[in-house]
Amino acid sequence: MKIAVLPGDGIGPEIVKEAVKVLNALGEKFELEEAPVGGAGYEAKGHPLPDSTLALAKEADAILFGAVGDWKYDSLERALRPEQAILGLRKHLQLFANFRPAICYPQLTGASSLKPEIVSGLDILIVRELNGDIYFGSPRGIRQAPDGAFEGAREGFDTMRYSEPEVRRIAHVAFQAAQKRGKRLTSVDKANVLETSQLWKEAMIDVAKEYADVELSHMYVDNAAMQLVKAPKSFDVIVTGNMFGDILSDEAAMLTGSIGMLPSASLDKNNKGLYEPSHGSAPDIAGKGIANPLATILSAAMMLRYSLNKAEQADRIEKAVQKVLEAGYRTADIATPGGKQVGTVEMGDAVLAAL
């Protein structure tokens, strides 16, 4: 089994290194091949997603991804900026289903900015559609406004679009995820205003007929942003489009107070996937050896479970991380009173030891 390893920028290389260490310690025969991506891709080959990196990602059975982005690329034209790598991988590999768990670990409840009773035991899953919506919709660009009150003025425009098969595809993924959990699915849209949402909602209702055991409800995105703050534990699985999912999954992650712990998976229809931590490249702490590698290590566990069919190995890693937390190991971002403060490498070593 071949794993493409794409460390990327900022803290990416440091945290991916620890996850690779853990993968190598499992006693499995994985072929790991590394390639530059994001700013690193631009430096090495003049493009955030070099052809050779894309080719490797296509050929591999799964992709372990660090993070991309650094302020130093802010002045590049958009097509060359690091984020284009992740958008390109999602699109080229048709990774349409993004799983973003927001879990509040019992040992880390105190790290949340929310009251303990609001977040303790929090375990929700956001399923974000990742191949469509206004992120990829055309036409888009800068033009002279063709009509309206500001006709003739310079304007920026983008197109939100969702077709029925696209919505049905992500609906099935979300309903099946809900079946394996609390059997409650909340579809988030803005159907009171947007046509795209209207179609989204209709398709969700239709697919729901095939999942009688799952309770489907609908919520407007503004209300969802509120309910996540007010009563996050009232949710089980949330399914939503690319843009609403971008916003809500980050909001939900931050509720836990420990975004350095949260993995993510982006899957295609055959369960080939890209696995990355939910946090970003944090260029401000890059190279200091203090970044938390656990989200990346847990992403590797998700990879074993979803793409590589090694559920027992995934369990082993997740249990090792639990042990390490129980033993009090803490990187700076999840520091708790009385915890053993460690750096990136020591945290990776602690997980290895706990395996």
Place this chain on the structure above:
Amino acid sequence: MKIAVLPGDGIGPEIVKEAVKVLNALGEKFELEEAPVGGAGYEAKGHPLPDSTLALAKEADAILFGAVGDWKYDSLERALRPEQAILGLRKHLQLFANFRPAICYPQLTGASSLKPEIVSGLDILIVRELNGDIYFGSPRGIRQAPDGAFEGAREGFDTMRYSEPEVRRIAHVAFQAAQKRGKRLTSVDKANVLETSQLWKEAMIDVAKEYADVELSHMYVDNAAMQLVKAPKSFDVIVTGNMFGDILSDEAAMLTGSIGMLPSASLDKNNKGLYEPSHGSAPDIAGKGIANPLATILSAAMMLRYSLNKAEQADRIEKAVQKVLEAGYRTADIATPGGKQVGTVEMGDAVLAAL
């Protein structure tokens, strides 16, 4: 001075009644005229925004609005649903500047789901553009996908659009608001992905040259949704587009835990405005006499300040509300241990007495 009073649906009539009581007690010569809107407009005249209601709103110097919406209208076609009234008023009256303060009252800090140290003293202002963006952009509709991987399938589509003059217009409003406060403005966009955001950001940077005393920063919307949870007090004024503003202003309001306290203003270029509580129509508690009228009363105060040039009267109302809170009066939504629990009418009476 003429005030259009549009109570609307759900708890709208109850809470507006208390605000009207307060306005009438100020000893000013206001002409108040009431008209049906939302579901009430549909019941009375077959349309959520009847012509006569729109005419009154146009003719008035300011509009006091309750809330619209009720589940019983869910099966109506979109054009007849209650929300269309508020969208129609915003558009017809060119109310492009929405002010959404998120304030955590010292007496109510405990009501927040966030830790007291995170929200105590919170006082941020979200300036949301209210006339453009994907809410109103055309083309939009349901069609056969004209291209792409799902060509020919049924799809929903909407257009996000912002022209330079539209962005500059809201930018000036936001910079001027920041000048009167902490002099820090955060412009929220998704310029790493959207063309509309790219133009938005450029226009913000250009307008900033006229406001050297205000510090402008930029933040992606996903990050803003996170930072609001993590460190809401790090913001002063946020300016953003219609859709991002919809989501973030509701998220910010909920951080305070007392959305029943939060007023809002929607202004045109001459400071004519519509004033409404930030919360919705809450049909589940309508008619029970338990809704909190304070957000509506504080909206009336904003109306006096922004549209009617009666700043002293606005101050009087705001001080009266402060007194009532200090005296321990609480509706159910802001109940605190040891508070005097009161209903809608008693709360209005308490404000009157404190005037």
